[in-house]
Amino acid sequence: MSSSRKSSTNSSEDDAKQLRRGPWTLEEDSILIHYIALHGEGLWNLLAKRAGLKRTGKSCRLRWLNYLKPDIKRGNLTLQEQFLILELHSKWGNRWSKIAQHLPGRTDNEIKNYWRTRVQKQARYLKIDANSTAFRNVIRCLWMPRLLQKMEGSSTSSSIMTSENSPVLRSLDLTSQHQALMTVQKVPGQGPGNLSEAVQCLDQKEQNSDSCVSSSESMNNISKISQFAEYQTSPFRMFDNNDYNMLAMDSYYVDNFNNSSCYNMEIINQASTSALGDFAKPVGDCHMAENNWVNDGFADGLWSVGELWELRS
DNA sequence: AAGATCGTCAACCGCCATTAA
């Protein structure tokens, strides 16, 4: 090995030894901010050297883009932002950077974290692949309408997100779209619509059309959903009658998807069977799943049990 | 009160595409 090469190797080793890793200190942040204020961003390796930061260029770039940049928005994602993430993810998949471009002030990292910690969690508890058609349908037919409903309820200026300008909701088949819309539609003089109203409207529509679903089946849907309403007060009540084959939430998905023409029923049935399979076990075996479905899913601002299933009025 | 577990999020890693030399 030549001496020059040796020297070069030692030098890079020294550099590597000197490089700092882990959380950034206030001082480092300050140095980076001031340097960029004076010289602008870019050429990150050079920037790191000239600023005297013992960090890689990549690390500096990441710190700036994800944390220090002045227009970074901090705090919880708004309902509108959550809706947008769900919608854009359904279009583009894990293209976090592309999705982030449509949420000013939000970083791809933040969106990715949101997806992994909040959204994928639901998929795990349902034992559905988060990238599966079945889970996408859960998001489109339940989660997104629910967000719309909450947006409608919480703000008078949620104009950016209506079912009319939402491509994803528009892409739903008529029945599912109807269901989604009814869920969020206000009944004049009666405040926000609720799920039972939504289902009733759905039934009416089905009766008026040449739907193959009988009214008794529709009533069955309501009955099943009502059973889920019981579930809200006691996560384990569903299982009190040893009726382990019925979880209203899953039934709701399946029954409504059965009425739909655009879904791959095999996939959905597989998914729901899988989910049911777990729920169908004795309580002791599936404590975690139930507990988390209720507590986590409904507690994160998207699935508020009391608000979502306003069935026992 | 203390240890275990869980959830969040900042940071890192590795791969790929682009660009400049």
Place this chain on the structure above:
DNA sequence: ATTAATGGCGGTTGACGATCT
């Protein structure tokens, strides 16, 4: 045409605070 440097992206990890047992 080749190669090295750089930037960008998505996946993963690990620290840390919160909650549970």
